[in-house]
Amino acid sequence: MKKSSIIWLFSGLLITQAVAPTSAFAEANSSDKKSVVKNVENKGFSEEIKKKRDALLRLDKEILSLEAEIKELNQSLKKEKELEKKKVELQEKEELLIERWEGFSNRLADWQIKGNPDMQFLEVLFGSKSFSDMISRAYTFQTLMTAEQEQIEQLQEATNELEKEKDELEKEVEELKQQKKLVEEKQEDVNAKRKKMENELKSLEKKEFERIQKELKEQEERKKRLLEEQVTNEQFNELRSLTKELGADMNSHFIRPATGRLTSPYGMRPNPFGGSGTEFHTGIDIANPIGTPIMATADGEVIKTVHSNQGYGNYIVLKHIINGKVFHSLYSHLSMVGVNVGENVKQGEVVGLMGSTGRSTGSHLHFEIQDENRQHMNPDLLLDKGEKKEKKEKKDDDDKASKDKKSKKSGS
Ligand SMILES: [Zn+2]
Known part of the structure; x- marks a missing residue:
């Protein structure tokens, strides 16, 4: 902190x-x-x-x-x-x-x-x-x-x-x-x-x-x-207030919205649902179990929440104004949408939980960043700075992490 x-x-x-x-x-x-x-x-x-x-x-x-x-x-x-x-x-x-x-x-x-x-x-x-x-x-x-x-x-x-x-x-x-x-x-x-x-x-x-x-x-x-855990709805509320109050650890314009494995980068890729041809992947995929907390990538306002079984599934769109420029971030396939349109959220504040709703092959977050004209941007490039910083902090925490491991294991 x-x-x-x-x-x-x-x-x-x-x-x-x-x-x-x-x-x-x-x-x-x-x-x-x-x-x-x-x-x-x-x-x-x-x-x-x-x-x-x-x-x-x-x-x-x-x-x-x-x-x-x-x-x-x-x-x-x-x-x-x-x-x-x-x-x-x-x-x-x-x-x-x-x-x-x-x-x-x-x-x-x-x-x-x-x-x-x-x-x-x-x-x-x-x-x-x-x-x-x-x-x-x-x-x-x-x-x-x-x-x-x-x-x-x-x-x-x-x-x-x-x-x-x-x-x-x-x-x-x-x-x-x-x-x-x-x-x-x-x-x-x-x-x-x-x-x-x-x-x-x-x-x-x-x-x-x-x-x-x-x-x-x-x-x-x-x-x-x-x-780093899969949280229940009750824990979500506690985590939301914690993340809102304590803010994000990283001081970057955009932070990585969830822990997990990067399973699919931004750009052209083969069709993940099989079949022939390729498709353009408009965001990045981060995989972790259902219930993994999803964080706002930056301070912003909730401008859209959708509950659906198709396409993006349950998803949230946030609007950010950074250095006078407008950006949008999108979090999809959620198992739980934890915010409402019109709410302001802090960078690092949890807004929902990871899931596999809509067109999805397994529990993951499909995350997009768009510019003011809703044109897709490469999140990898934008998150770069934050990720480096995150890694550095991870290293700092390694000593503590080993100490914490016991209690963490018993908690999950
Ligand atoms: Zn995706």
Whole structure:
């Protein structure tokens, strides 16, 4: 099978990559193997994978909101700078207060030292020139002392206020730090959870990838086996869906439509029904037992199905458009016609079963390719490329074939 389709199948499962971590498997994007995906998607680990992806999405949201919270807390923690400024301011104020207080208390102490608290006051008064001067001096001294006292009191008050502000700010900063610590712990926790879940998801995806690969390989092998066997009508239906979904192995314009022996080439030949003379053989004959699957030689549309006991017997005509050119392919003497007019078929898809209906001497496929004017063409020439490729693939499969032989024999 084509490698790209496996990759595509897997990437199909990763379609909700919104959360999906950059997976090594999520890559290519092809077109038409959707149905196989649908078949396998409902089984296996896909449900679990979906749940894990949803959970990851939720964790991502949580991480984002925690990050936002931390950002906000950091913004709030700019108050720390404010606190530092307040502390400096407070220190300056306290120093000033101490200075003032010391000055004031020194002057007061002076009076105390002289043993007469009124001494200084008296000296000031004695220096007076007159009574009114003395009164005035006494008043001034008292006023000055009161003013100083008031200033110190104001300074004390301002310092107290600042202290209070500082304490409040300190408390607030401490709380913010606590909060930040808690959020960071939570963030760490969520990140660890996410990492764990991501790993689980990756291993699940890998398992799913391997499961699908295995399933496809099994389908591919079953298809191959059935194509070489005589199949029943029931098997035909299974084989048709397998061949439609998996497509052809060979990538040629026209592929060989059945396994078997080439018993009669295209061109002039003696009359196969005996008697005298020759006839022109308009196609090729491939012989194998009745019930051998017949495949569409190329992608196309069913344009004719006939059920008859004469001439071609039961037969199918497909119409193909290849590189803009019209071709027709005809499959005759069938034991079973498995398609209806108007259906589209894929290259390699089974369309009927080999038989010996109509003018036939034994079970075989009479296969024709015609051009757009229904003129016969030599299928041998057209199939050439595909046959070579088929042979090459056969060789590749030889190793496997010997391994498969046992199961194949028991199956037929
Ligand atoms: Zn023939």
